[in-house]
Amino acid sequence: VDKTHEQQALARQQQLTKPPGSLGQLENLAVKIASLQASEIPDLTHVHITVYAADHGVMAEGVSAFPQSVTAAMIRNFANGGAAISVLAQELTAKLDVINVGTVDTLEDIPGVFDKRIDAGTANFCQGPAMTEQQCQQAILVGRDNVLSDIDNTQLYIAGEMGIGNTSTASALASALLKCDPIDVVGPGTGLDKQGIQHKVTVIQHALELHQSELNDGPLSTLTLLGGFEIAAMVGAYLTCAKQGIPVLIDGFISTVAALTAERMQPGCKDWFIYSHQSAEPGHKVVLNALDAKPLLQLDMRLGEGSGAAVAVPLLRQACLLHNGMATFEQANISKGDT
Template sequence: MTFQIPSDWQIPTITPLDQALARTMRTRIDGKAKPPGSLGRIEDLAVQLGTIAHPSPAAFQNAALLVFAGDHGLTEEGVSQYPSAVTAAMVRTYLAGRASANAFAAASDVRVRVVDAGVAGELPSHPDLLDIKIRAGTANSARQAAMSPQEAHKALAAGFAIASAEIEAGADIIALGEMGIGNTASSALLVHRLAPAPLDDCIGVGAGQDEPGMARKRAAIHKAANRSDVTAPFDVLREFGGLEIAMMAGAALGAASHRRPVVIDGFISSAAALVAVRLAPAARDYCVFAHRSAEKGHDIVLTALQAQPLLNLDMRLGEGTGALLAVPLLRAASRLLTDVADLSDVLEGRI
């Protein structure tokens, strides 16, 4: 896949979905050979997909998972029980095809592309790895801004360009995943400011913490929050975000600008979606929320975005695993529009 990161990139103008058309789409689905409403929320998903695709058929079948990886300087404050080196180790595991995301991708027939957004370490060259490293991990946001304005802008633009290139290469569903030790701490800060919500309500165990570890994590996150009182979306992103989170936000904007659904995974991907929607509100219409994460704070993001996820499996791994499990539901909902007969055709013997 080839693409360029435009230096003059700007937040795109995204066309909101036509709600009158959505009502027409609902009427069309009600007329299918089934009792109205009998397929529950799959019908809601079909309405969304049909409205996104119009006037083309809703033939959403070819999915790509983008796993964005980056490290966080905030880990210096002890927000995770795992060292930053685990990020690079997991990227190598994805590239070897041996991570949970790879297994779920194989089961769901989804291609995986891994993006080095800002891993604090060198990675081997691999055909499925895009090296877009902005820097080797963010700065420690408890002490200074995580990113410069230029770095945050470049990360957004890169995510947008990557999603756009995947779509141009044939993907019609973009799924988002991530890997980055410390990124639940970064996400908690983003959600705190952008939802907005009380900070302690946004802080969860992440990859696993005992009580002393949680005390360190809370203290570090509060220290970061007390350092800066920014509330504007781009400023919040550069002060507290991660490079992988910024690229996911850009990818969500890229999918929406090309009128393609973007499947949002769990807490961290949802924090990225929150950034994207705060930057360009109409992007919300193109987001499909895969699952309700067990990570504390995810319900806050979902409420802020008025989102009802498709699945509730007590998962909190990340990597795009929940998004991968939701992709077959998008394919099924798409086929409800394109493959299922109208009830009138059945009753009048035209089938």
């Protein structure tokens, strides 16, 4: 992260025709993006959004209000332009990739969908490891390769996810990484009632007990034991963005758990993360706190797909436009007052 451009950007913010600090978090955003891009003219014209989709073996435990077939159906919906992230990506003129990292069923060829299916969903982590080590590495590479595929044209990267059951997976992973009780991070997901949430807690507690002896073997091992293919792919994407110097806009609960996993695997990579929103899923706040993250928006969203991050993109763009386009006091011949 570039300190020279950070200082330059801070100095410029003090010269723009407004009371110092009066654009609030938009000033911090402009300075951060200028610093990450090592540019005097931060620019987020080119946004790359990728939705990673996969199924989850823990669905055998009855942890979601939706049937598993919805993962595949939503992949078709992403490609057809009918999903929230499709509508938002089009509006943002962002590049939208959809990657099948492991649905339960094989899918027909779908234009616009990359078939990188690793397996028929993960295994049920209440019975054994969710993935083999090789599968986890394979998923991480799917994310890496996606970032690298358009890296010269990417000014901001967003990873979204779709996978019925994946708030259970993310909650298990967060509980293990944060060494907290699942009750602190489990929520309704797509719409569980109180009883459903209690069951989800019990299922995850059971999984953590099962894998207890291996949960100190490091974050990669934890990801293998309790993760999902789409989450591992997001981890790979985040690690690659940090390594390659691409700012990342983090989405909701699952995306942030992937971000936490990446940070644990490669401390410092979170310098490249900007946090778009705090979702309605109660565990999100806990994971954000663990990353010292201050999200921009609190709109009670809880959809995933990268939708919360996409909704925040205009704020980041406005921050850059104000930074680049406003007049300085000198240009406008305005007194800076007695401050």
